[in-house]
Amino acid sequence: HYPPGPPPKPLIGNALDMPKVRPWEKYREWCRTYNSDIIYLSLPTHPVIIVNTVKVAMELLDKRSNIYSGRIRFYMVEMMSWDLHFGGMTYGARWRAHRQLFHKHFPPTDTDKYTDVQLREIRRFLSHALKSPQHTRKFIRQAITAIIVKILYGKQIDSMDDEYVVTAEKATEGLSIAVLPGGHLVEFFPILRHFPSWLPGGGSKRVAEKYIPYVRNLRNKAFLEVKSAFGKGTPRPCVVSSMIEDIHAAHGGTAEEAVQEDMAMNVAGSTYTAGADTTTSAAESFVLAMALYPDVQRKAQAELDRVIGSGRLPIWDDLDNLPYIRATVMETWRWMPVTPFGVPHCVTADDMYEGYHIPKGASVVPNVWAMLHNPEDYPDPENFVPDRFIGKDGKIDSSVRDPTPLLFGFGRRVCPGKHIAIKNLQMFIASVLLVFDISAGVDEDGKPNKLSAELLGAMVANPVTVPTGLKPRSAAAAQLVHESDLALSA
Numbered sequence: 001h002y003p004p005g006p007p008p009k010p011l012i013g014n015a016l017d018m019p020k021v022r023p024w025e026k027y028r029e030w031c032r033t034y035n036s037d038i039i040y041l042s043l044p045t046h047p048v049i050i051v052n053t054v055k056v057a058m059e060l061l062d063k064r065s066n067i068y069s070g071r072i073r074f075y076m077v078e079m080m081s082w083d084l085h086f087g088g089m090t091y092g093a094r095w096r097a098h099r100q101l102f103h104k105h106f107p108p109t110d111t112d113k114y115t116d117v118q119l120r121e122i123r124r125f126l127s128h129a130l131k132s133p134q135h136t137r138k139f140i141r142q143a144i145t146a147i148i149v150k151i152l153y154g155k156q157i158d159s160m161d162d163e164y165v166v167t168a169e170k171a172t173e174g175l176s177i178a179v180l181p182g183g184h185l186v187e188f189f190p191i192l193r194h195f196p197s198w199l200p201g202g203g204s205k206r207v208a209e210k211y212i213p214y215v216r217n218l219r220n221k222a223f224l225e226v227k228s229a230f231g232k233g234t235p236r237p238c239v240v241s242s243m244i245e246d247i248h249a250a251h252g253g254t255a256e257e258a259v260q261e262d263m264a265m266n267v268a269g270s271t272y273t274a275g276a277d278t279t280t281s282a283a284e285s286f287v288l289a290m291a292l293y294p295d296v297q298r299k300a301q302a303e304l305d306r307v308i309g310s311g312r313l314p315i316w317d318d319l320d321n322l323p324y325i326r327a328t329v330m331e332t333w334r335w336m337p338v339t340p341f342g343v344p345h346c347v348t349a350d351d352m353y354e355g356y357h358i359p360k361g362a363s364v365v366p367n368v369w370a371m372l373h374n375p376e377d378y379p380d381p382e383n384f385v386p387d388r389f390i391g392k393d394g395k396i397d398s399s400v401r402d403p404t405p406l407l408f409g410f411g412r413r414v415c416p417g418k419h420i421a422i423k424n425l426q427m428f429i430a431s432v433l434l435v436f437d438i439s440a441g442v443d444e445d446g447k448p449n450k451l452s453a454e455l456l457g458a459m460v461a462n463p464v465t466v467p468t469g470l471k472p473r474s475a476a477a478a479q480l481v482h483e484s485d486l487a488l489s490a
């Protein structure tokens with residue numbers, strides 16, 4: 001028999017039970033109601049298994065990853081041409097080849113590969129926030145976007161109105177619409193994808209058609225610019241350029257060249273989408289936490305003052321000497337998990353767990369939010385308390401569960417960009433706190449911001465409110481930012 005869960009209705013199963021807002025809370029409630037770590041739901045498209053504890057997630061998604069590494073097929077994703085994204089590809093040779101290509105250019109063994117770009121864009125953020133703190137949210141997004149785009153395409157992003165960014169954001173909006181569970185008729189009646197969009201029932205196709213040009217542009221345009229520069233003998237140093245160089249050397253002039261280029265375009269397009277929104281959300285949550293928990297802020301600043309002082313901005317070597325900053329990074333991951341229910345895996349063979357049948361084709365949803373808010377691991381889970389990770393000796397206490405591996409996913413699908421994300425957030429936090437005092441700030445009408453610790457979204461969630469009160473801690477701190485600005489523009 002299946003794991004327990006809310007009783008299904010004839011034909012539609014649990015379709016009407018599926019929560020639309022903060023589903024992670026309802027998932028946890030079901031666990032309590034049915035007194036089980038694992039819940040079964042039946043949808044007309046596929047069964048769903050919700051996993052609410054670390055123990056079950058590790059047993060199924062990590063240990064049995066040979067059969068728990070698939071993805072559910074979304075027809076809408078294919079109709080929008082979003083099947084370029086290897087994060088959504090099913091388990092098999094095509095996915096593996098894409099992931100290997102990604103690994104080659106983002107090797108987890110060489111986490112310093114892109115630190116120059118990361119540091120530059122984070123410092124540019126300091127300068128933007130100093131000049132216009134009211135646009136903090138926009139500038140966070142711009143900094144994270146600029147890091148990824150520079151690494152991938154060697155292109156400098158100076159504004160969110162940049163044509164590439166506008167296209168990419170619109171394309172990403174399409175992806176989040178495409179994967180809305182139960183959001184499109186075509187998922188229930190796949191035959192509809194072959195009908196013209198103007199026929200009744202063609203709504204899904206009309207939505208898809210709106211986004212296709214953006215998705216194609218996201219994938220092709222910047223890539224082709226880099227290729228053209230390479231062809232002219234003026235290559236820009238970047239991931240795509242070295243991909244093209246490798247392909248040219250190994251397959252130049254053969255039919256394989258186009259096949260490999262196609263894959264390179266997919267990998268670059270996937271990286272932008274997987275990396276930009278996620279890291280942006282974490283940086284937003286950190287800024288929010290600082291305004292809501294001023295005592296934590298003071299404590300982190302005291303560590304920075306002690307270790308770095310006020311005469312320079314942080315550099316990478318400092319991070320090893322900043323345990324409280326590291327704990328703040330861990331608490332940011334935990335407090336507002338960017339991907340509250342991970343990215344669901346699909347089980348590719350029938351399985352059994354503690355006497356329950358897990359059917360082939362089920363979507364397995366790790367309720368990461370519930371795991372990271374489990375009071376047994378993290379007492380007082382709703383509050384932002386980096387101290388929970390600090391031991392008596394002032395170092396990271398290894399007996400407290402590190403949220404990082406839970407946040408970045410499981411088994412063979414674990415986030416391959418996590419080292420980039422971790423470095424981004426560490427340096428962002430250290431740099432921002434060294435320079436700024438953070439408070440709620442004011443809104444566009446000059447009224448004090450009302451902050452709330454509310455997380456909203458689906459696959460990727462963001463805090464609803466982000467403060468705007470970034471003020472330099474001192475004249476010397478502002479001077480550091482001015483000097484770094486001059487150095488960046490030199």
Ligand code: HEM
Binds near residue numbers: 102338342413416
């Ligand atoms: C705070 C930032 C980030 C978070 C929370 C995050 C989280 C995740 C999660 C939960 C998954 C799915 C894991 C699973 O299926 O179990 C994933 C996949 C992925 N992430 Fe990240 N990620 C972040 C940043 C990044 C960055 C910066 C990059 C690229 C440089 C990246 C690239 C990817 C890719 C390509 C996949 C798909 C992997 C696959 O399906 O094989 N991520 N990420």
